[in-house]
Amino acid sequence: MTHLSVDIGGRPGIDCRGFCEYCYFKHVKETAPFGCRYCPPYKKGCDYCSRSVREYYQGFKELRTIADDVLARLQVIPDEVSRITISGGGDPSCYPCFTDLVELLSSMEAPLHIGYTSGKGFDDPGVARFLIDSGLSEISFTVFSVQPGLRKRYMHDPTPEASLAVLETFCGEIDVYAACVVLPGVNDGPVLEETCQWLEDRGARGIILMRFANRTDQGLILGNAPVIPGQQVQEVEEFRDMVTDLSRRFRIKISGTPLWDPRIGSPFALSKEPDLLKKLPRLERKASVITGRIAAPCIREILSSRGRGARVVPVEKDIACLITIDDLLRLDPTSLDPLVIIPGRAFVYDREAEEVLSRDGVARTVMRGPDALTADAETSMGMTRNEVLALEMDTFRDLILQINRYGST
């Protein structure tokens, strides 16, 4: 069974009827490539860290191009297509030939998923019935608020009533995962409660709340901070407590990113499972493990339960996957072990990291750890607790084995 992903291209903010006020792509500048896990050893900068990370597309692809691409891929797929996901830098609801595209894909008779839509392109409530009849079975839909006026003002949705009517029909018939960037003072508090209630009453599967970031250390690494000058931002703990409180008061699954999924206890649900922790290998060698501010205490707790070999070092950034060379430059290399493990997805060029972290004259080896050590709310939304725990057991086992193999004695 194969999962077919159909990329329609498009540019954030441009191919979705203009920038939402909170869109992280709004002020993205032409920064030099960061370097990343995909860069070849001889060159800093590859397609991923110079283009894809900015979702730097040319515009929507022609329907013809998409059709040819799908056809070519179908010819090399050995078995049946089990699901089709439509994704891209632009918003599928704004794709000019959207109905033709859906008709084309529905002819494959596999369940159709829309990976992300703001719904801003849905001007006719009737499109919901067409999509369901064409096989749409799951959608991730950015709601922001169920008050049409707020959608209009902050998302620049020209037809918010129609978009919400489409969402309402979807909620009653297919799997809807709603998403909501929380702007304190705008769509939090009673406005957010109204949104949660609306989605619960209509049958959505879940809602992912996204903490709004407005500073580089909160994760805006593309020269785009602040996204909204003067906008109030929640501290991580405050945001986590809001998610906890809402999830207690509603039946619908409510989780947050970067923290947290209260029903599963993730990220790092493993830290609260002493019996599982005992099944991880013991740490036999030493290494420094660099990570972000949010993950550091949890990673430290898990690794320290398996021995004393790992020194967990947080940088001044909330999210580990968004670490750049500037964060490493702020670390004191003398406090680091001969082996330094950085997050697998950090936006750093490996050779440059080694130079920076050896600038005190002591040669250190820099290696990338697993791509992710846990599941964030977007990943855990469709997972069970046991699936998340199994994933964390695998990733921490890999990390410990890496330290035991390459670390110092």
Ligand code: SF4
């Ligand atoms: S719809 Fe999404 S990509 Fe487009 S402007 Fe809004 S937040 Fe950005």
